Amino acid sequence: MKTAKTSKLLLSLFSLALLAGCNKAEEPNKPASAGASPATSYLETIKARDKLIVGVFTDKPPFGFVDESGRYVGFDTDIGRQFAKSLLGDENKVEFVAVEPASRIPFLQSDKVDLILANMTVTPERKEAVEFTNPNLRVAVQALVPEGSSVKHLDDLSDKTTIVTTGTTADIWLTKNHPDWKLLKFEKNSESLQALANGRGDAYAQDNLILFSWSKQNPGYRVLEEKLGEEAPIAPAVKKGNIELRDWVNAELARLGEQKYLLKLYDQYVRKELSEDTKPESVIVEGGKWQG
Amino acid sequence: MASSGLELLLVSLPQLGRGAAQTLAISALGIVFSTLGGVAYGVLASLNRRGLNLVLRVYLELFRAIPVLVWLYLLFFGLPIFFALSIPSFWCAVLVLSLWGSSEVGEVVRGALRSLPLGQREAGLSIGLSAWQLYGYVLLPQALKRMTPPTINIYTRIIKTSSLAVLIGVVDVIKVGQQIIERTYESVLIYGVLFLFFFFICYPLSAASRALERRWTHA
Numbered sequence: 001m002k003t004a005k006t007s008k009l010l011l012s013l014f015s016l017a018l019l020a021g022c023n024k025a026e027e028p029n030k031p032a033s034a035g036a037s038p039a040t041s042y043l044e045t046i047k048a049r050d051k052l053i054v055g056v057f058t059d060k061p062p063f064g065f066v067d068e069s070g071r072y073v074g075f076d077t078d079i080g081r082q083f084a085k086s087l088l089g090d091e092n093k094v095e096f097v098a099v100e101p102a103s104r105i106p107f108l109q110s111d112k113v114d115l116i117l118a119n120m121t122v123t124p125e126r127k128e129a130v131e132f133t134n135p136n137l138r139v140a141v142q143a144l145v146p147e148g149s150s151v152k153h154l155d156d157l158s159d160k161t162t163i164v165t166t167g168t169t170a171d172i173w174l175t176k177n178h179p180d181w182k183l184l185k186f187e188k189n190s191e192s193l194q195a196l197a198n199g200r201g202d203a204y205a206q207d208n209l210i211l212f213s214w215s216k217q218n219p220g221y222r223v224l225e226e227k228l229g230e231e232a233p234i235a236p237a238v239k240k241g242n243i244e245l246r247d248w249v250n251a252e253l254a255r256l257g258e259q260k261y262l263l264k265l266y267d268q269y270v271r272k273e274l275s276e277d278t279k280p281e282s283v284i285v286e287g288g289k290w291q292g
Numbered sequence: 293m294a295s296s297g298l299e300l301l302l303v304s305l306p307q308l309g310r311g312a313a314q315t316l317a318i319s320a321l322g323i324v325f326s327t328l329g330g331v332a333y334g335v336l337a338s339l340n341r342r343g344l345n346l347v348l349r350v351y352l353e354l355f356r357a358i359p360v361l362v363w364l365y366l367l368f369f370g371l372p373i374f375f376a377l378s379i380p381s382f383w384c385a386v387l388v389l390s391l392w393g394s395s396e397v398g399e400v401v402r403g404a405l406r407s408l409p410l411g412q413r414e415a416g417l418s419i420g421l422s423a424w425q426l427y428g429y430v431l432l433p434q435a436l437k438r439m440t441p442p443t444i445n446i447y448t449r450i451i452k453t454s455s456l457a458v459l460i461g462v463v464d465v466i467k468v469g470q471q472i473i474e475r476t477y478e479s480v481l482i483y484g485v486l487f488l489f490f491f492f493i494c495y496p497l498s499a500a501s502r503a504l505e506r507r508w509t510h511a
Contacts, residue, residue: 058463059474066471097461106365107461110372190474267380 257287334401
């Protein structure tokens with residue numbers, strides 16, 4: 001008799017202890033469901049919360065990284081601050097959430113962020129899952145090889161080992177278009193570059209901006225001319241179906257374009273990374289106007 | 293290099309400190325809840341009630357079979373999508389580590405209780421102890437000695453596993469390290485610091501466990 005009572009008591013204690021974390025679940029800053037009711041404007045919801053929640057990279061210079069003082073900065077991150085300034089009157093009324101390449105889409109789908117500004121390449125598959133705004137950057141995938149390598153063309157890589165970073169456009173494109181190529185995958189861009197430097201692979205396929213930047217700082221490498229696939233736009237993204245916020249971001253990008261703001265960010269973060277003869281237009285898309 | 297490395301460390305110290313605080317807070321809460329949950333699980337399992345055992349068994353197998361990473365994803369991203377229930381990333385990490393840790397500690401407690409001679413339980417009951425008294429004064433104190441070493445091992449695993457929370461947006465000490473590495477390419481230095489951090493958190497735990505074991509065997 002007594003043990004039965006005890007077990008019930010213990011069971012409830014047990015669940016209490018485990019669910020203690022759950023009780024704090026009322027997150028004051030949680031973005032409201034996008035377009036749940038057309039009557040309430042999503043922008044008004046953000047204004048009521050008085051904070052824009054943006055998912056950014058925190059370890060991908062120059063797009064989103066942490067400076068020496070621990071502040072989130074970068075090409076994408078600073079655009080997020082401009083959005084907050086325009087919507088809420090203060091560029092500090094923004095909460096940055098650190099995202100990983102693989103968690104960007106879930107963060108939008110689960111309403112954990114309003115906006116993803118994390119160097120996301122527009123692909124047909126991703127278009128199904130999220131609502132892309134107009135682009136802010138352009139990218140092509142290319143391959144980096146050591147200066148003395150015998151590799152002259154992309155096809156020369158078919159019987160070699162190509163390094164990719166897991167989940168990147170290069171990884172996805174090669175897996176789909178050259179499933180027979182031998183790929184060596186790493187989780188982080190820095191690990192992939194280290195692997196190439198250590199000779200663990202013959203080439204590193206990645207977004208060309210990253211490769212240009214690395215080869216400028218580390219002489220002894222060259223980027224193959226040929227591109228892996230088409231040049232693609234990189235764009236901010238909002239939750240699928242959140243047309244209101246998408247249109248607002250597009251209008252903001254156009255407004256920033258009039259100020260040549262992206263060029264300013266390019267000068268601040270990107271120009272020093274690239275060789276002198278790089279044209280800003282080959283990297284940034286001012287005003288959201290894509291010209292393929 | 294040596295001086296610039298030192299400078300980098302000094303400049304990065306506040307940032308690393310914030311990451312370390314996240315790692316320590318999540319781990320500490322995870323350890324506390326895992327211990328409470330584990331003891332409750334172990335006691336309930338030792339009662340040998342069929343219906344209850346089935347529930348505990350299902351719970352155990354769910355956390356044994358499904359990786360912690362998947363649980364993090366399910367509870368953090370899945371609950372808002374399917375049940376409109378949003379748990380902040382920090383508490384979601386604590387919750388998942390606690391549920392997983394409870395199943396691990398629980399099995400240890402169950403085993404320790406079962407290993408006690410049956411006479412202990414019978415003697416306690418025969419002098420009229422209540423169930424609370426039986427477990428509180430007789431069974432659990434004896435089981436404690438047997439469960440301490442494996443439980444400490446689980447604690448160190450909880451601390452190390454806490455780094456998975458980065459996938460749901462928690463900026464723990466390892467993530468801070470990666471942020472610094474991707475900016476400076478000083479991977480050896482930063483991973484050296486992380487090595488020392490985890491070593492000096494986990495080593496005292498195992499040292500304490502060994503010291504306790506020694507004291508108990510000689511007492």
